[in-house]
Amino acid sequence: MPILFEMHSLSASYGANTVLQDVNFTVNENDFIGVIGPNGGGKTTLLKVILGLLKPAKGTLIFNETLLNGNSIGYLPQLSTGDVNYPVTVTDIILSGLMIGKSIFSRMSSSDKLKAHTVIEELGLTGMSKSNLNELSGGQIQRVLLGRAIIGNPRLILLDEPGNFVDTTFENDFYEKLKDLNKRMAILMVSHDVGIISSHIKSFACVNRSLHYHPSPEITNEDLLAYGCPIQLVTHGDVPHTVLKYHK
Amino acid sequence: MEPNIFQYGFIIKGLLGAIFASITAGLAGTYVVSRRMVFLSGGITHASFGGIGIGYFIGINPVVGAAVFGIMSALGVEYLSVKQKIREDSAIGILWAFGMAIGIIFIYLTPGYTPNLMSYLFGSILTVSRADIIALGVMSVILILYFGIFYRTILYISFDEVYARTYSSYVDIFKYVTTSLVALTIVLNIRMAGVVLVISLLTIPPNIAMLFTRVYSKIVIWSIIAGFVGTATGYVISYYAGIPVGATIIFTLVIIWVLVRITTLLIMKLSKRRN
Numbered sequence: 001m002p003i004l005f006e007m008h009s010l011s012a013s014y015g016a017n018t019v020l021q022d023v024n025f026t027v028n029e030n031d032f033i034g035v036i037g038p039n040g041g042g043k044t045t046l047l048k049v050i051l052g053l054l055k056p057a058k059g060t061l062i063f064n065e066t067l068l069n070g071n072s073i074g075y076l077p078q079l080s081t082g083d084v085n086y087p088v089t090v091t092d093i094i095l096s097g098l099m100i101g102k103s104i105f106s107r108m109s110s111s112d113k114l115k116a117h118t119v120i121e122e123l124g125l126t127g128m129s130k131s132n133l134n135e136l137s138g139g140q141i142q143r144v145l146l147g148r149a150i151i152g153n154p155r156l157i158l159l160d161e162p163g164n165f166v167d168t169t170f171e172n173d174f175y176e177k178l179k180d181l182n183k184r185m186a187i188l189m190v191s192h193d194v195g196i197i198s199s200h201i202k203s204f205a206c207v208n209r210s211l212h213y214h215p216s217p218e219i220t221n222e223d224l225l226a227y228g229c230p231i232q233l234v235t236h237g238d239v240p241h242t243v244l245k246y247h248k
Numbered sequence: 249m250e251p252n253i254f255q256y257g258f259i260i261k262g263l264l265g266a267i268f269a270s271i272t273a274g275l276a277g278t279y280v281v282s283r284r285m286v287f288l289s290g291g292i293t294h295a296s297f298g299g300i301g302i303g304y305f306i307g308i309n310p311v312v313g314a315a316v317f318g319i320m321s322a323l324g325v326e327y328l329s330v331k332q333k334i335r336e337d338s339a340i341g342i343l344w345a346f347g348m349a350i351g352i353i354f355i356y357l358t359p360g361y362t363p364n365l366m367s368y369l370f371g372s373i374l375t376v377s378r379a380d381i382i383a384l385g386v387m388s389v390i391l392i393l394y395f396g397i398f399y400r401t402i403l404y405i406s407f408d409e410v411y412a413r414t415y416s417s418y419v420d421i422f423k424y425v426t427t428s429l430v431a432l433t434i435v436l437n438i439r440m441a442g443v444v445l446v447i448s449l450l451t452i453p454p455n456i457a458m459l460f461t462r463v464y465s466k467i468v469i470w471s472i473i474a475g476f477v478g479t480a481t482g483y484v485i486s487y488y489a490g491i492p493v494g495a496t497i498i499f500t501l502v503i504i505w506v507l508v509r510i511t512t513l514l515i516m517k518l519s520k521r522r523n
Contacts, residue, residue, distance in 0.1 A: 073414075083284070087464050087467055104416070104422075
């Protein structure tokens with residue numbers, strides 16, 4: 001399986017505050033990795049480093065330049081980064097995913113607009129192309145932002161807490177959609193909620209200052225030690241979930 | 249009776265002033281309203297009054313003094329809010345009053361001639377010079393080109409700055425340049441609407457447009473139209489009633505907002521009943 005990027009003994013910090021320390025992490029093509037860990041444990045920081053928003057304090061991050069570089073990664077940030085009341089349409093938001101690699105002078109071509117149209121259809125947002133985000137439900141907003149992340153057809157997408165604004169009606173559909181997308185792109189999905197991590201995930205990375213990679217989709221007690229506190233999985237009837245395994 | 253040359257010049261000046269004021273205020277105002285920078289813009293306006301006072305004191309064109317103060321305070325607040333050394337709203341509040349204080353101090357320290365404070369605070373078409381109109385005209389062209397060429401870049405940075413940073417290294421430059429242009433727009437429109445009222449010239453037209461459209465580019469166009477109707481009507485009322493022009497413009501714009509609001513509500517009710 002071709003490697004997309006590798007981190008070697010990477011550390012990241014905000015000023016004197018070290019958030020990630022000595023991280024070794026490799027992401028391959030078509031991976032579907034759930035990134036879990038406590039709040040403030042460095043999950044979002046990990047994404048920021050991959051996106052080039054934060055320079056590593058120590059260590060290296062090497063991209064497989066033939067498959068991707070720091071600029072060709074799809075990104076679905078936490079909802080709070082955008083203003084839902086901003087007067088921008090769904091079509092224009094999705095089109096902004098194509099700004100990667102365009103110059104500041106660039107305009108959107110008709111083939112760009114066709115791509116946006118296709119994504120809108122594909123994500124079940126038909127009829128909402130001219131809406132603003134404040135007219136949509138949480139699940140629909142999430143799809144718009146997913147659309148922005150995938151319109152450029154990247155080899156890797158980073159999803160930051162997509163479960164945060166899921167409404168249950170959309171939840172299953174959304175994860176089905178991710179499973180589908182995983183055939184063409186690797187997915188790195190951050191969640192602080194173990195319960196919300198879907199059954200489609202192929203492997204886990206536990207982040208709490210350090211990073212522990214677990215190649216199987218089962219969460220063990222050992223993984224949960226990273227949280228430093230006992231965790232209880234709370235779920236209703238039909239939500240797919242993984243039951244924790246006891247240590248022998 | 250034939251209108252005499254002074255009346256004719258006055259009409260031309262008023263008409264050009266209205267056109268350029270509505271173009272600049274429409275473009276800058278839509279940005280300000282969408283990015284929720286209304287309070288910051290109020291701060292810039294009042295801080296620039298300090299520049300007006302110093303301009304009088306040292307004997308340069310007060311608009312130049314105001315421009316320097318306006319841009320410096322705009323960049324200062326953007327910079328401070330990024331560094332998060334001080335709460336942004338507190339910084340603006342301090343700047344707001346400090347600029348006014350400096351302005352008043354220097355105007356009173358200026359020997360001999362005390363300019364008509366009222367014309368700066370509330371605007372006066374009589375004090376608008378040919379140079380002011382030309383400056384507003386040039387500003388209109390600059391803003392049309394700037395927003396026209398960089399439309400998507402500006403739109404996306406102000407919608408979601410964090411995301412924009414993932415693909416562009418120009419985010420900060422665009423923020424600083426756009427905010428500076430907003431500050432210049434405000435300063436050039438002070439002659440028309442006055443320090444106290446100019447912020448409404450920027451904020452009311454986009455809010456009128458947002459009653460019936462939520463597409464950024466359409467908000468700009470409708471803001472310019474609404475701004476022109478409000479400004480032109482305000483002139484006429486100001487001329488015949490002898491009231492400061494800033495006040496009549498803002499009054500007209502608010503009336504337009506109310507009328508459009510009522511109309512859109514009625515249309516919504518009617519279309520609901522039909523369904």
